[in-house]
Amino acid sequence: MGNTGPKDMKASLGLRAGLLSLLIFVAIVGIWQIATMPTAGTGPAMDPEYAKLVGAAAATGSKSAMPTPADIGATIWHHLLDPFYIRGSNDKGIGIQLAYSLGRVLLGFGLAALVAVPLGFLIGMSPLVYRALDPFIQILKPVSPLAWMPLALYTIKDSAISSIFVIFICSVWPMLINTAFGVGSVRKEWLNVARTLEVGPFRTAFKVILPAAAPTIMTGMRISVGIAWLVIVAAEMLVGGTGIGYFVWNEWNNLSIANIVTAILLIGLVGLALDQGLAYLAKLVTYPE
Amino acid sequence: MEHRPLISVEGLARRFGDASQPAVFEDIWFGVDKGEFCCLIGHSGCGKTTILNVLAGLDSPSEGAVIVDNREIDGPSLDRAVIFQGHALLPWLTVMGNISFAVSSRWPSWDRAKVQDHARRFIDLVGLKGAENKRPAQLSGGMKQRVGIARALSIQPKMLLMDEPFSALDALTRGMLQDEVLRICADTNQTVFMITHDVDEAILLADKIVLMTNGPGAKIAEIVVNTMPRNERHRNDLHKHPQYYAIRNHLVEFLVNRSRAFDQEIAEAGYDPRRLKLVKPGLAAVNPPAEVVPLRHSS
Numbered sequence: 001m002g003n004t005g006p007k008d009m010k011a012s013l014g015l016r017a018g019l020l021s022l023l024i025f026v027a028i029v030g031i032w033q034i035a036t037m038p039t040a041g042t043g044p045a046m047d048p049e050y051a052k053l054v055g056a057a058a059a060t061g062s063k064s065a066m067p068t069p070a071d072i073g074a075t076i077w078h079h080l081l082d083p084f085y086i087r088g089s090n091d092k093g094i095g096i097q098l099a100y101s102l103g104r105v106l107l108g109f110g111l112a113a114l115v116a117v118p119l120g121f122l123i124g125m126s127p128l129v130y131r132a133l134d135p136f137i138q139i140l141k142p143v144s145p146l147a148w149m150p151l152a153l154y155t156i157k158d159s160a161i162s163s164i165f166v167i168f169i170c171s172v173w174p175m176l177i178n179t180a181f182g183v184g185s186v187r188k189e190w191l192n193v194a195r196t197l198e199v200g201p202f203r204t205a206f207k208v209i210l211p212a213a214a215p216t217i218m219t220g221m222r223i224s225v226g227i228a229w230l231v232i233v234a235a236e237m238l239v240g241g242t243g244i245g246y247f248v249w250n251e252w253n254n255l256s257i258a259n260i261v262t263a264i265l266l267i268g269l270v271g272l273a274l275d276q277g278l279a280y281l282a283k284l285v286t287y288p289e
Numbered sequence: 290m291e292h293r294p295l296i297s298v299e300g301l302a303r304r305f306g307d308a309s310q311p312a313v314f315e316d317i318w319f320g321v322d323k324g325e326f327c328c329l330i331g332h333s334g335c336g337k338t339t340i341l342n343v344l345a346g347l348d349s350p351s352e353g354a355v356i357v358d359n360r361e362i363d364g365p366s367l368d369r370a371v372i373f374q375g376h377a378l379l380p381w382l383t384v385m386g387n388i389s390f391a392v393s394s395r396w397p398s399w400d401r402a403k404v405q406d407h408a409r410r411f412i413d414l415v416g417l418k419g420a421e422n423k424r425p426a427q428l429s430g431g432m433k434q435r436v437g438i439a440r441a442l443s444i445q446p447k448m449l450l451m452d453e454p455f456s457a458l459d460a461l462t463r464g465m466l467q468d469e470v471l472r473i474c475a476d477t478n479q480t481v482f483m484i485t486h487d488v489d490e491a492i493l494l495a496d497k498i499v500l501m502t503n504g505p506g507a508k509i510a511e512i513v514v515n516t517m518p519r520n521e522r523h524r525n526d527l528h529k530h531p532q533y534y535a536i537r538n539h540l541v542e543f544l545v546n547r548s549r550a551f552d553q554e555i556a557e558a559g560y561d562p563r564r565l566k567l568v569k570p571g572l573a574a575v576n577p578p579a580e581v582v583p584l585r586h587s588s
Binding site: 208212 | 345346347364365366367369370371373375377379380381382390391394395424425426444
């Protein structure tokens with residue numbers, strides 16, 4: 001019912017969906033608030049050593065270590081006020097940490113694109129190369145990129161470059177496979193047009209095959225950047241030093257749940273921005289048939 | 290030296306798979322003269338499109354050769370433009386982009402302005418002025434095929450090869466495009482080889498209609514000369530022309546009966562694939578053979 005309605009029906013659907021989202025948000029925050037409400041009265045007496053360890057508030061029993069939504073709000077506000085400060089190697093603004101992670105992802109992803117797109121072209125155009133490389137791709141593709149980390153650390157001997165390598169290795173597969181598929185499935189009639197016009201192989205590659213395969217290649221890039229953004233957090237937890245993954249792990253050691261929740265939200269937002277950015281680029285190269 | 294037509298198909302055969310497989314068609318001999326409009330007519334599956342692809346250089350024959358301008362073809366050429374059945378426009382390019390792509394392939398040294406000027410001339414020729422910046426998805430089927438025609442003509446080829454170019458169009462659009470192709474070909478004295486299975490289309494457009502039997506092992510049965518002069522062929526009153534029904538009946542009779550049973554026919558009457566019968570059913574209608582004396586002269 002109503003799925004073929006006029007424009008105002010669609011607008012009202014958007015409005016209703018927005019209201020529902022708001023409702024769900026309020027419900028989550030409400031339940032959260034109730035769950036983290038300070039319990040009245042004084043708790044049982046506690047070993048002072050343990051009290052020191054878990055923090056004063058938790059020790060008194062009046063408040064759990066789990067922050068309330070208001071605490072989170074305050075923390076987010078605090079981070080947004082000054083996201084780019086640097087106070088020593090272990091105390092950098094959350095914006096700086098995100099920038100480190102984003103830089104690694106874009107570098108690793110960019111290098112992967114430089115390798116995957118030309119190689120995918122070759123695989124897509126040559127059945128020989130396709131068959132020759134297929135076993136390698138099939139075996140390496142399902143390997144968790146983090147499994148490469150020790151190997152990278154041993155050979156590269158640099159933790160920062162190793163995490164970029166891990167991003168590279170996880171981004172390469174979707175782009176490689178999608179490029180090969182897109183190039184291999186270019187319509188025969190378009191290639192025949194190029195042939196009857198005596199278009200040379202390079203011009204055919206750039207003027208016919210590349211635009212024809214571009215939407216599929218962009219889909220591969222979108223998948224790659226999504227995976228890269230998932231992997232960078234884990235990789236930075238392993239190698240440490242800088243980055244949003246390190247930030248999360250560091251705040252876990254500080255038992256600052258509010259900072260972790262803030263980081264989770266920001267990781268989600270940046271991931272969304274990356275995905276939407278590539279979706280926009282994909283839209284630019286997509287053609288209706 | 291004997292006269293050789295512009296396109297000379299000599300002993301063509303095509304097999305898919307190894308030599309033990311039966312040929313789709315074999316021992317195909319015919320020619321198309323310069324300025325001639327030649328239609329190949331036959332049922333689906335007899336290898337018409339394969340013959341056209343061989344002429345285009347997109348496919349190679351198992352036996353025989355095609356000689357164009359006294360040279361054996363060994364691949365596609367800008368001299369032989371193809372109008373594809375499914376128009377084959379590049380969907381990410383505009384109308385102008387599609388035609389410019391062809392023009393700049395023909396004349397790589399031309400600058401952008403010159404390429405576009407040239408392309409615009411052919412967009413105007415097929416009546417698509419104003420649609421230059423549209424993408425194929427925004428065009429109707431007829432308009433898409435017009436772009437395909439403009440693209441083929443824009444490279445000013447020595448001949449046009451058309452593979453059932455109008456078969457996907459509705460009757461009204463088809464008729465309009467047929468008229469335009471007729472006009473453009475007459476204006477430019479273009480040599481055309483076209484595949485069709487539409488008898489009326491063949492009579493309207495072709496000077497010469499090559500009849501192909503059913504596959505496998507399809508052959509050219511005979512060549513029907515369209516004796517209706519070009520300037521007397523008009524789509525709207527084609528059926529009033531005195532020769533029309535004679536030619537039409539001959540073609541329909543071939544497609545319905547003879548294309549299937551041609552092997553029996555040649556077993557009785559003999560057949561030389563290199564010296565095909567030239568049939569003129571239209572003339573028989575207007576100049577009855579001498580022995581058939583009309584009644585009014587009898588007294």
